[in-house]
Amino acid sequence: MKSRNPAYWLCQIVGWGTYSTIGLSFAANDVGAARMPRIISLYAIFFAFAILLTHLLRREIKRRQWLNLPMRKALPRLAASAILVGLIASAEVIGLDYATGGGGEWSRVAVLSIIMSLTTASLIWMVLYVAITATRRALEMRLRLREAELRALEAQVNPHFLFNSLNTIRGMIVEDASVAQDMVTRLANILRYSLQRERTYTVSLEREMEVVADYLAIESIRFDHRLRVRIEIQPAAAAAQVPSMLVQTLVENALKHGIGTTPEGGEVLIRAAIQDGALTLEIVNPGCLEAPREDATQIGLANARLRLRLLYGDKASLKLENRGGSVAALVTIPA
Numbered sequence: 080m081k082s083r084n085p086a087y088w089l090c091q092i093v094g095w096g097t098y099s100t101i102g103l104s105f106a107a108n109d110v111g112a113a114r115m116p117r118i119i120s121l122y123a124i125f126f127a128f129a130i131l132l133t134h135l136l137r138r139e140i141k142r143r144q145w146l147n148l149p150m151r152k153a154l155p156r157l158a159a160s161a162i163l164v165g166l167i168a169s170a171e172v173i174g175l176d177y178a179t180g181g182g183g184e185w186s187r188v189a190v191l192s193i194i195m196s197l198t199t200a201s202l203i204w205m206v207l208y209v210a211i212t213a214t215r216r217a218l219e220m221r222l223r224l225r226e227a228e229l230r231a232l233e234a235q236v237n238p239h240f241l242f243n244s245l246n247t248i249r250g251m252i253v254e255d256a257s258v259a260q261d262m263v264t265r266l267a268n269i270l271r272y273s274l275q276r277e278r279t280y281t282v283s284l285e286r287e288m289e290v291v292a293d294y295l296a297i298e299s300i301r302f303d304h305r306l307r308v309r310i311e312i313q314p315a316a317a318a319a320q321v322p323s324m325l326v327q328t329l330v331e332n333a334l335k336h337g338i339g340t341t342p343e344g345g346e347v348l349i350r351a352a353i354q355d356g357a358l359t360l361e362i363v364n365p366g367c368l369e370a371p372r373e374d375a376t377q378i379g380l381a382n383a384r385l386r387l388r389l390l391y392g393d394k395a396s397l398k399l400e401n402r403g404g405s406v407a408a409l410v411t412i413p414a
Contacts, residue, residue, distance in 0.1 A: 087137075090211075091130050098200055099126040121175060128171050133204055136164050146212060161205040165198030172197070225389055229280055243331065244269075244294070247301045258300055265293040273324075280390060284351055284358070285317040287326050291349070294327050298334055305344025306334070316351040319358040319414050322386045328379045329362045329408045337364025337406060353414050360410035368401045387412070 103122045107115065139160070140146065145153050172193055173185060244266050251259040272290050288310070299306050326349070333347050345365030352359050380397070387395040387410070394413045399406060 090207075091133065094204065094207075095126055095129045095133075098129070099123075117179065121172075121179065124175060125168070125172055129168055132164055132168060133201070136160055137208065140208075146209065146216075157205055157209065158202070161201040162198055164204075165201035166194065168197040168201065169194045229386065229389055241266075241270075243335075244297055247297055251300060262297050262300060265296050268293045280322060280386075281320040282323045283317065284312065284319050284321050284326070284360075287321055287323065288312065288317075288349075290324070291327050291330055294330065295347075302334070302338055302344060305341075306338050307344070307346040308349070309346055310349045312349070312351040313353060315353045316358055319351075319353065319412070321358070321360070321412060322383075322390060325383055325386065325410070326360065326362070328383050329360075329410070332379050332408065333362050333364035333406075337366040341365050356414055358410075358412045358414045360408075360412070362408045362410075363402065363405050365404065366406045367404070368399055368406045 099122045102125075103119065106118050106122075140157070143156075145156050148156075169190075173190065176185065244262075248259055248262045248266065251262060269290050272286075295306075295308055299308075330347065330349065338344050338347065346363075348361065348363040350361040350363070380399075384397050387397055391413055396409075396411045398409050400409065401407075
């Protein structure tokens with residue numbers, strides 16, 4: 080009998096309370112003041128009975144799973160049950176009135192009137208219940224799909240990063256074991272971050288940059304003097320929330336397509352600031368923005384854009400642009 084949904088009970092109370100109040104206001108015009116306490120008591124009982132009756136109907140709908148049936152099968156069942164509830168409620172009103180000494184006032188027209196009124200109210204209740212339930216189910220489904228997509232994207236991003244990092248470590252094991260050991264330690268830090276971070280999809284930029292620092296330390300060993308890094312992050316921007324692994328993905332992209340394709344290397348600039356109520360991220364690397372090769376997967380950028388869209392909708396963006404010998408990845412996120 081107990082429902083854990085407070086919004087459902089609020090709708091029940093407001094809906095049947097409104098119906099009872101309207102009925103009571105009409106009844107007050109037809110009876111004297113001496114009979115009002117009895118009328119009020121009858122409507123109070125009806126109010127409680129209507130909530131109980133429709134709640135039992137709701138429980139039966141859920142138990143029989145009528146809302147999961149095709150419309151051609153569900154509609155007759157829902158309509159018939161609503162009509163039945165209207166008839167039962169009408170019988171309760173008339174029977175209670177007779178039991179308390181007012182039966183002589185019921186004519187055939189009055190009986191038909193109360194049946195039509197309560198049957199219509201029950202049908203309206205059914206329509207609203209089905210509509211609200213269907214809307215809530217659709218919203219829950221979208222949220223589950225959104226969460227599943229985000230989980231899948233995280234599963235794509237992390238192996239992609241690990242694959243590249245492990246390749247770097249593998250190349251250093253023979254050359255310098257102590258350096259390889261330090262790289263493994265830093266990679267362990269990144270793995271610990273990935274496993275222990277709260278499952279809220281976003282982290283502070285300051286925490287994200289700790290992971291980026293470990294990643295850059297690993298990659299700086301591979302690129303040696305070819306990689307230079309400059310970081311300019313405003314204190315206010317450091318506290319802003321960003322999707323986890325987003326900055327690392329963009330930095331990885333900058334190294335792969337910028338430093339990795341430039342023999343002399345260059346500087347990677349990571350800049351963050353709060354502007355007009357939004358966090359603006361810039362990752363700049365040497366190179367020139369060109370059309371992607373046919374064999375290029377671009378999985379990192381595609382995932383980054385999709386994660387931003389899932390989390391922020393149209394309020395966030397990620398774009399690439401040429402800047403006179405450099406390529407800049409520009410990210411805007413609501414602060």
